[in-house]
Amino acid sequence: MTPVAALLVALAVAAMPVAQQPATAAAVGPRGLAADYWPKVLALEAELRADPGSLRTGARYRELILVSGAHDRAIDLLAKLADARRDSIEAQANLALACIDKVPVSGKIRQALLGREAIERLTAAIAIRPTPLMYYIRGLVNLFYDAIIFNRVRHGVSDLEEALRLQRLSPPRPYHAKVYIALGDGYWKLKDLPKAKAMWSEGLALMPDNEELAKRVNRQGRDLEWTVRIALDPDHRVDTSLKEILDDLRTLGLR
Numbered sequence: 001m002t003p004v005a006a007l008l009v010a011l012a013v014a015a016m017p018v019a020q021q022p023a024t025a026a027a028v029g030p031r032g033l034a035a036d037y038w039p040k041v042l043a044l045e046a047e048l049r050a051d052p053g054s055l056r057t058g059a060r061y062r063e064l065i066l067v068s069g070a071h072d073r074a075i076d077l078l079a080k081l082a083d084a085r086r087d088s089i090e091a092q093a094n095l096a097l098a099c100i101d102k103v104p105v106s107g108k109i110r111q112a113l114l115g116r117e118a119i120e121r122l123t124a125a126i127a128i129r130p131t132p133l134m135y136y137i138r139g140l141v142n143l144f145y146d147a148i149i150f151n152r153v154r155h156g157v158s159d160l161e162e163a164l165r166l167q168r169l170s171p172p173r174p175y176h177a178k179v180y181i182a183l184g185d186g187y188w189k190l191k192d193l194p195k196a197k198a199m200w201s202e203g204l205a206l207m208p209d210n211e212e213l214a215k216r217v218n219r220q221g222r223d224l225e226w227t228v229r230i231a232l233d234p235d236h237r238v239d240t241s242l243k244e245i246l247d248d249l250r251t252l253g254l255r
Helices: 003-015 037-050 055-068 071-084 089-105 108-128 132-143 153-167 174-189 193-206 211-218 221-231
Strands: none
Touching: 037 055, 037 071, 055 071, 055 089, 071 089, 089 108, 089 132, 108 132, 132 153, 132 174, 153 174, 174 193, 174 211, 174 221, 193 211, 211 221
């Protein structure tokens, strides 16, 4: 290949969307990524193909994908793995979380479609075996659907109430705060402020160091409104790293 031809090929690869770039260790990202970035992506993809039912590997993979924004690449892979492993809670959840990761960088219609896919996959996970984590994630996603025609806030509250019921069967853990926060936010969206405050206060009594619960308990009026609205703004990224629960996966019956 002549030097000119080689240059043209390199430029073409750099201009391709990340999801379309060659799946080789020599692939070069378009945003000045570290030289070892794509080899790391490929290694984690190989791990997932070998073991699609690992939330831990899925979390590491999705965190890496966030660096380049190669969301379509991740969704395509995880959809194939989830379809192949319909019996795996973790495979369904990995795809749902990848869809959630893409929501903030998508247009409104695409956001709605990604949310619907996440809900469907989480519903499949719950059908395999109900867990507080899957109810929590599905409930949180439902809270974002607050338009008059497609309002799913009550569905979200119902899911979060079930998540709370299930997590109350085990000793309090720091990550349990997420359910109290989300359920209180759901009550707030239903315009039931006393119930919202009661839920946040109950959570804060169990986890007094949680800043998000403290904000909601102590704020009033417009300040409280903005706190909840920002938390449920689809243009803001939701933390899907699972970092707070990875050490407890076995206790939760997950891996």
